[in-house]
Amino acid sequence: MIRTADESFELGPTRPPSEAFSLLIRVTRNCPWNRCKFCPIYKGQKFQLRSVEEVKRDIDKAKVIRDRIMDMAQKHGGSLREAAVGVYNSPPDDSFRNVALWMYAGGKHAFLQDANTLIMKTGDLVEIIGYLKKTFPEIERITSYARSHTAARKGVDELKELRRAGLSRIHIGMESGYDPVLAFLDKGVTAADHIKAGKNVVASGISLCEYVMLGAGGKKWWREHALKTAEALNQIRPDYIRFRTLTIQPRMLLYNDVVSGEFMRSTDEKIVAEEKLLIESLDCPAQVVSDHMINLLPEVEGKLPEEKEKLLEVIERFQALPPQERDVYKLGRRLGIINRLDDITDVNLHAQVEGVMARLGEEGVSDELLFGLMERYV
Ligand code: SF4
Secondary structure: OOOOOOOOOOOOOOOOHHHOOOEEEEOEEOOOOOOOOOOOOOOOOOOEEOOHHHHHHHHHHHHHHHHHHHHHHHHOOOOHHHHHHHHHHOOOOHHHHHHHHHHHOOOOEEEEEOOOHHHOOHHHHHHHHHHHHHHOOOOOEEEEEEOHHHHHHHOHHHHHHHHHHOEEEEEEEEEOOOHHHHHHOOOOOOHHHHHHHHHHHHHHOOEEEEEEEEOOOHHHHHHHHHHHHHHHHHHHOOOEEEEEEOOOOOOOOHHHHHHHOOOOOOOHHHHHHHHHHHHHHOOOOEEEEOOOOOOOOOOOOEEEOOOHHHHHHHHHHHHHOOHHHHHHHHHHHHHOOOOOHHHHHOHHHHHHHHHHHHHHHHHOOOHHHHHHHHHHHO
16 A cells, blocks of 8 residues: 555554544644653653644545545455455554554544543534544544543533534543642642542533552552542542553653652552452442553453442452462563463463562562563553
8 A cells, every 4th residue: 555645644642442443533732731740651742732624634634544445445355354454464654554453443433632632622622523523424432531620621511512522432540539649640630620520521421431540649648549539439420430550660750759769659469459448439330440451450340339349359369369379460460471360270371470480589579570560561
């Protein structure tokens, strides 16, 4: 597939894992806040609104690519999915790859980038969403990230306008509902902002996904972090609660606090205790999701309130393992050998992890080793 100079369109650096197969349309560039200590994604990059016309041109370019993949399928007598795989495997650039992946998955979902799309004027965003839907009538779900700070100020009426235009879901990085943790991480919002924003989104009828950061309170605030986060979520009543575990790398501002001793990281065991306390304290209907490799216990997933006991049982099973077996699980999971708690009973997988442990010698399975292995996934 030969590309002409103006066929490619612009892509931002990230999207939620649940939007891996979505068409990505970059509506703004970077993050208008850009100060969170744990977030390296947009550091050094200036926030910019893109004009409606510029975004529409990108949508047109995505359509050109989509049409060319459809032509390829027709001309070569293959299926659309085969043509999409062909382009995906040797794309002229990332925008072709994105369209191919999106088409392969059925072409039903789109995600608006970057970090805080709601900051755009509501009328402009309505126009972009309308144009996207007109260009691709097959799209059934349009989602985006937003900051609570913005969603709290947007107001229910404007959010309803966006829902009517076709915005189906908003992903918000809540991280914590405990003000000292939010202030320490320089999140730029309070628990009250999170609650107001979340309630606004829920009242507008847009589906809401709140991301909670396990370990965000470190050793000092793990208990308050769990309790206050659950308290905020109980008021918001989001559709989804997604867990992410705190990771720390030298490129993050938080790294300096770790080095100086200002922030003491929670161990896996402590984070699991925090997760348990948080789930025990939840009293709202929501789908709990753990869809990221950085989470120790991916099976902590289910619908609240009916599956709350099932979620807690997973945690209790881990906690009930003898220390040596917990080490096998933790190391196996961080190495990607073990994927679920049940895997620990698999003799071959167990032996593979034990082999690695034997090579570690006296150092054993240290927290530093586990942190380092986990952070390969971000
Ligand atoms: S608001 Fe989101 S994207 Fe912006 S710095 Fe914070 S975590 Fe990163």
